[in-house]
Amino acid sequence: MSPDRIPVVERIMGANDALAAQNREFLGARGVHAVNVLAAPGAGKTSLITRTAVALRGRRSVAAIEGDIASSIDAEAVRAVGVPVVQINTGGNCHLDATQVQRALEVLQLDGVDLLFIENVGNMICPVGFDLGEHTRVAISSIPEGDDKPHKYPGIFSSVDALVINKIDLLPWIPFDVGEFRRLVQSLNPRIAMFEVSCTTGAGLDQLVEWLIERTRRA
Amino acid sequence: MSPDRIPVVERIMGANDALAAQNREFLGARGVHAVNVLAAPGAGKTSLITRTAVALRGRRSVAAIEGDIASSIDAEAVRAVGVPVVQINTGGNCHLDATQVQRALEVLQLDGVDLLFIENVGNMICPVGFDLGEHTRVAISSIPEGDDKPHKYPGIFSSVDALVINKIDLLPWIPFDVGEFRRLVQSLNPRIAMFEVSCTTGAGLDQLVEWLIERTRRA
Numbered sequence: 001m002s003p004d005r006i007p008v009v010e011r012i013m014g015a016n017d018a019l020a021a022q023n024r025e026f027l028g029a030r031g032v033h034a035v036n037v038l039a040a041p042g043a044g045k046t047s048l049i050t051r052t053a054v055a056l057r058g059r060r061s062v063a064a065i066e067g068d069i070a071s072s073i074d075a076e077a078v079r080a081v082g083v084p085v086v087q088i089n090t091g092g093n094c095h096l097d098a099t100q101v102q103r104a105l106e107v108l109q110l111d112g113v114d115l116l117f118i119e120n121v122g123n124m125i126c127p128v129g130f131d132l133g134e135h136t137r138v139a140i141s142s143i144p145e146g147d148d149k150p151h152k153y154p155g156i157f158s159s160v161d162a163l164v165i166n167k168i169d170l171l172p173w174i175p176f177d178v179g180e181f182r183r184l185v186q187s188l189n190p191r192i193a194m195f196e197v198s199c200t201t202g203a204g205l206d207q208l209v210e211w212l213i214e215r216t217r218r219a
Numbered sequence: 220m221s222p223d224r225i226p227v228v229e230r231i232m233g234a235n236d237a238l239a240a241q242n243r244e245f246l247g248a249r250g251v252h253a254v255n256v257l258a259a260p261g262a263g264k265t266s267l268i269t270r271t272a273v274a275l276r277g278r279r280s281v282a283a284i285e286g287d288i289a290s291s292i293d294a295e296a297v298r299a300v301g302v303p304v305v306q307i308n309t310g311g312n313c314h315l316d317a318t319q320v321q322r323a324l325e326v327l328q329l330d331g332v333d334l335l336f337i338e339n340v341g342n343m344i345c346p347v348g349f350d351l352g353e354h355t356r357v358a359i360s361s362i363p364e365g366d367d368k369p370h371k372y373p374g375i376f377s378s379v380d381a382l383v384i385n386k387i388d389l390l391p392w393i394p395f396d397v398g399e400f401r402r403l404v405q406s407l408n409p410r411i412a413m414f415e416v417s418c419t420t421g422a423g424l425d426q427l428v429e430w431l432i433e434r435t436r437r438a
Contacts, residue, residue, distance in 0.1 A: 121344070122343065152341065
């Protein structure tokens with residue numbers, strides 16, 4: 001890498017961090033707690049958002065920003081459960097950034113919203129380095145991905161407040177050592193909260209929902 | 220994006236393409252056919268390489284380059300089935316590039332090798348834009364990822380010669396419309412070859428193996 005590239009990269013990251021701080025302040029001033037959801041493609045980000053939003057009904061009001069390279073099928077799924085939503089199409093970009101979230105916040109109806117899910121692009125790597133202005137970061141690992149992922153993608157596990165281990169209904173058919181996996185994640189991130197859930201059967205969602213309610217408690 | 224970034228990006232891509240062309244020539248001169256394997260984390264890239272290498276024994280000689288952000292567990296799995304292998308740790312980078320592959324080719328023993336698998340970093344997005352000097356590109360989609368992925372990550376499906384639909388042994392427990400999925404993929408890439416396999420049970424691997432043998436037939 002030639003030395004002239006470094007200032008360019010620093011300038012981009014600096015600008016992103018400044019915009020992320022603005023987003024966090026904007027949301028905080030409105031009493032909205034933002035959760036950035038990171039995971040590989042197909043881990044269950046959209047299912048987690050829709051299941052959680054339904055479970056939170058009457059206790060917390062939820063909105064969502066959906067990030068994808070193309071299409072609006074995730075946003076349609078979220079809207080179908082009555083959640084106000086804005087879709088961001090990155091047009092090829094491999095992660096959301098704070099500018100895109102800022103534009104989405106200009107059009108999203110946030111009156112009375114307690115909890116804003118920001119579903120990042122399906123990618124275990126690139127989204128990790130970009131602060132969007134969230135208050136909480138949640139990653140999802142799913143059972144079919146295998147229990148070796150913390151070895152290979154340590155960054156995502158180190159950077160999040162909570163890890164949702166999804167698709168536990170598939171444990172009878174897939175070799176996955178949950179205990180060893182949890183120990184490995186904890187060695188990377190000793191303060192992480194972990195939840196074992198199935199967005200298909202609903203198993204384990206209660207604990208996650210209570211944790212989200214605790215984090216969105218207004219002062 | 221400020222206009223001064225564009226020349227920088229062009230220079231990087233131009234350099235990568237030039238090195239990729241060198242890699243392709245280097246491999247071609249030695250009778251080695253290179254296959255770049257792209258997929259999301261946990262789709263089964265390493266399993267596909269180990270299962271295929273075993274099935275090709277006595278018919279084609281296989282080597283591998285394993286790309287990961289961190290660790291060498293994939294390379295160890297590949298070496299365990301007797302395949303010469305080099306691990307590239309990208310140290311955070313979200314895809315392999317032609318420079319990294321060139322360095323790996325300097326140390327990999329290629330005498331008598333017919334087929335070189337290059338396992339890219341687990342990511343459906345970033346590896347698509349980087350030619351490594353391969354002759355064939357193969358993507359893997361796995362059943363648990365869901366049948367909506369071509370809507371959301373069209374680039375990977377458009378860019379490959381073949382798609383392996385892996386983990387078909389899980390079809391009884393996961394809703395996935397294989398026919399609709401295949402139609403969607405074909406609408407993005409009419410000339411794509413598709414294979415339905417299970418690297419766990421071995422189902423469907425024969426057809427893939429014959430296809431690889433056909434592609435590596437020496438003149």
